[in-house]
Amino acid sequence: MNKIKVTVWNEYGESQKKPEVTAVYPQGLHEAIAGFLNKDPEIQAKTAVLADPEQGLSETLLDDTDVLIWWGHVYHDKVDDAIARRVVDRVQRGMGIVFLHSAHKSKPFMQLLGTSGRLCWREANEKTRIWTAASGHPIAVGIPEQFVIDHEEMYGEPFGIPEPLQTVFISWFQGGNVFRSGVTFKKEYGKVFYFQPGHETNPTYHHETVQKVIVNAVKWANPVVKVGPLTCPNVPPLEKL
Ligand code: ZN
Numbered sequence: 001m002n003k004i005k006v007t008v009w010n011e012y013g014e015s016q017k018k019p020e021v022t023a024v025y026p027q028g029l030h031e032a033i034a035g036f037l038n039k040d041p042e043i044q045a046k047t048a049v050l051a052d053p054e055q056g057l058s059e060t061l062l063d064d065t066d067v068l069i070w071w072g073h074v075y076h077d078k079v080d081d082a083i084a085r086r087v088v089d090r091v092q093r094g095m096g097i098v099f100l101h102s103a104h105k106s107k108p109f110m111q112l113l114g115t116s117g118r119l120c121w122r123e124a125n126e127k128t129r130i131w132t133a134a135s136g137h138p139i140a141v142g143i144p145e146q147f148v149i150d151h152e153e154m155y156g157e158p159f160g161i162p163e164p165l166q167t168v169f170i171s172w173f174q175g176g177n178v179f180r181s182g183v184t185f186k187k188e189y190g191k192v193f194y195f196q197p198g199h200e201t202n203p204t205y206h207h208e209t210v211q212k213v214i215v216n217a218v219k220w221a222n223p224v225v226k227v228g229p230l231t232c233p234n235v236p237p238l239e240k241l
């Protein structure tokens with residue numbers, strides 16, 4: 001069986017090389033994510049970062065990617081418009097994409113969903129309880145009805161997204177806010193999943209259940225089919241006019 005080829009893309013700028021981040025993710029959170037993905041026999045994950053040639057998102061790399069995972073926060077604007085457009089185009093042609101945490105403000109997220117990505121937030125290391133709202137969904141397989149992350153950044157409603165295909169997870173935060181924290185979309189041939197947990201100074205990607213959600217999301221987003229460039233052809237009639 002062919003493995004699902006995953007690229008974990010992370011901006012990995014200076015903000016992620018501070019001691020409070022490297023204490024949790026010594027090699028960067030992209031390596032942590034690729035690390036647990038590679039424990040799954042069906043997945044083959046590699047990493048790419050903003051400082052790589054072509055910002056880590058060359059056509060060659062995308063040719064070799066079934067599912068792209070995106071982590072960005074401080075450097076969204078450093079991603080070239082042409083590169084963001086390239087990612088959007090690949091999703092429309094079938095590549096799966098999983099947006100994590102602060103990727104709600106990334107260029108590909110906002111373009112794919114036609115949204116500002118707005119939400120409210122609070123960095124108070126509070127407890128979050130994540131509820132599985134769609135227990136029959138492939139991304140929720142093996143995930144309990146609810147689970148707790150002891151310390152996370154709060155993201156709260158209103159979340160400026162179009163109505164999701166399915167809301168798989170809803171989060172409650174200690175401070176009283178709630179958030180649609182796991183949502184799916186389909187954009188032409190490509191599947192899109194957004195998952196909220198994953199602030200860079202919290203050990204969220206070491207959390208076993210969070211890892212399971214991301215593994216499930218990769219398998220769900222794996223393309224059924226990938227197609228060539230999408231065109232708008234002028235076509236002859238099929239019947240006599
Ligand atoms: Zn954050």
